[in-house]
Amino acid sequence: MEAVAEQLPDFDLTDDDLRRRGDKKWRDCPPDAIPAWLAEMDVAPAPVIVAALREAVEAGLVGYPTLTGSALPEALSGWLHRNFGWRAEPGNVVLAGDAVVGVALAIEALCADAPVVVPVPCYPPFVAALPRVGRQIVGVPCSLDGDRYVLDLDVVEAELAAGARTILLTNPHNPLGRSWSRAELTALRQAADRYGARVVSDEIHAPLVLPGAVHVPYATIDPDRHITVIAASKAWNIPGLKCAQVITGSAAEAAGLRALPRAANRGVSSLGVAAAVAAYRDGDPWRTGLVAYLHQRREQFGRLLASHMPHVTWHPGEATYLAWVEPPGQPDPAAAALHKGSVLLDAGTAYGPPPGTAPGGTRIPGYDTSVRVNIGTSAERLERIVLGLARAWT
Template sequence: MTEGRSDGTGGDPHRSPREGGRTDPLVRLSLEQLRQRSSTKWRAHPADVLPLWVAEMDVPLAPAVAETLHRAVELGDTGYPHGTAYAEALAGFAATRWGWDGLRVEHTTVVPDVMLGAVEILRLITGPGDTVVVCSPVYPPFYAFVEHSGRKIVEARLGPDLRIDLDNLERAFRLARQRGRRAALLLSNPHNPTGAVHTRAELEAVAALAREHGVRVVADEIHAPLVLPGAFFTPFLSVPGAENGFALTSASKAWNLAGLKAAVAMAGTEAAADLRRMPEEVSHGPSHFGILAHTAALRDGTDWLDDVLRGLDANRTLLGELVAEHLPGVKYLPPQGTYLAWLDCTHLGLHDDRPSEGPGTVGELAGPARVFLDEARVALSSGHIFGTGGAGCVRLNFATSPAILREALARMGRALDGLGPGAIHS
């Protein structure tokens, strides 16, 4: 395959440097450079595998983040975190980016990461044996973290359009609230893995339904800065009826900071007292470097983010063209947000629909994901780990260079051609 050229275009004539010397961060690093990384994405599989699975982006650090971390190292600033600068930066970003000036710093707390923060909030508002509703297929750790905390999962399956189905959601709420037990909805906003960006009307309907049934909402908004052209992000806490809800976010996904742990938990006006009950030791988990990096990203890294979003938008279009060319039997609904594409491969007949094929761990493979790894040497996330509705699908991370994307899809197409018509692999 063609690796990244020294001009930063990744060998793609459509990706030339823009005015002012700014380039798409997704074409800055060659495959050789990426393989020097020691993170999960690049070390979990052998070197001949193209990794398009876990949610890491193939980009260099945003300059504002790099400068902040370099400065901290020079100063030996490696102590304990202090202050509310992170929440203040998030409030400023929310006001500028989403037109939401309702984020009150006094109604926030810093947590180690979004999932750990979500679990701690669920512990505040539900008890062991209570139910947490999720809209499947959905981010696999929703299942693992919730069940590990002693809560039960009830699924409200997405509709055929891969958006929230209010009828399914209401049925799940009724089931969750049986015998008067407390219940919560763990909402992915934007939705992972489908990339759907919930509209204000959809979120208002969810809030109203949750109010009606006495269900508290906890919104995972980690992908909020990654909304692509054609859609607009609405913070859950900004809609009427969400005053007793919670939301969590960080700069982790949008600025590729997963290894620098820090996130912000936010409470609606009616939920602030609940958030104040968060055990103090939870706030000891975030890294000082993490807080510095996330604060710098939100405050000073928006130009870099805009460059990334333009590159992701182009890759989203390119992926559609490549799926049509190499995987004509696969359904691809372009995501409105995130850098994750949900590919419906059920028509290929490579999966097993047995009930045992349920949620699993992040690295577990079955069906088409197993075939594409074994036969094409392309690593994708297996759809079955995302719960009901995931079997026969794969999640593909397109936050990489166009050159890598082209090579991966070409490999996948050749692998299917090699299987021959009617081949079943499970």
């Protein structure tokens, strides 16, 4: 067993603690297995958010939220400026139920009725949501350049030439963990500009860039035409509170989103607004500790793989608490992980359109031999996860 590194004690919870909470990640996992699937961390809530929620409930703030006039746009703008040097105009911030809703709403309302280029593998709810707003997905596989994944800009441009008019970017990327560089984003904008296309950037993991990398908001590359979707839900581990933010490059587009029927944003929560304000105003000390904690887990995961499964392919991510893993010789690694190793994972098959050929001629791979592993957990539990995978895959 690997020696467990010194922990940051405010974050760790026991298995019993997590099962008592009753969240989906643990509730929907077999009782004899460890969940390493859903993108939710096994950490205690930030005290500043607990205090904000307690105050909101005691004040009776449990009705429908206002979608205008709240403190959230100003709080978000200040947070973006302090962390990334981007001062988003508060008037251009529109609330949505969550990031998937925000992305779908923006694409449906503000982007051309044409296919959407999606770098794959891709977060499965986006793959499911775009057809529901009448958009065809054109999967463009990310490629490897040395030890990291990169956008295949030549293929992206070929798909734009074939008729796509929107690019859905995940920045930082889920599940690959890339934090795209300024040069990559600039080249992506140039390709989009040549065809009058738009980039919709999901930046929900922007607060979770790990040491050695930086986050470049796409809005700093294309200030006038960007559409950015962000939320406090991942970095402060509050996905159930339902409050994302869509930031547009113009007041007119923001007004257009606000003019849509209220049901279009699908459930912004008053408590979610209160939690997000607390996170953006006062939550960075806690988040800074969390990023250090996740950095420990990333380094530990690499050591454990090298020790117990050197044959497994993994390229360390620059952000998030997610790992994209490819164990060779495993036709269904997620099923083997559960049945032989008692570890519940996300199967790679959900992370892209079905294998085939996109309209521009791109070959879309299947991801049936890949899995996503959630490493946002304690050092002791992560070791049990890797030992279980070693039993299943060797």
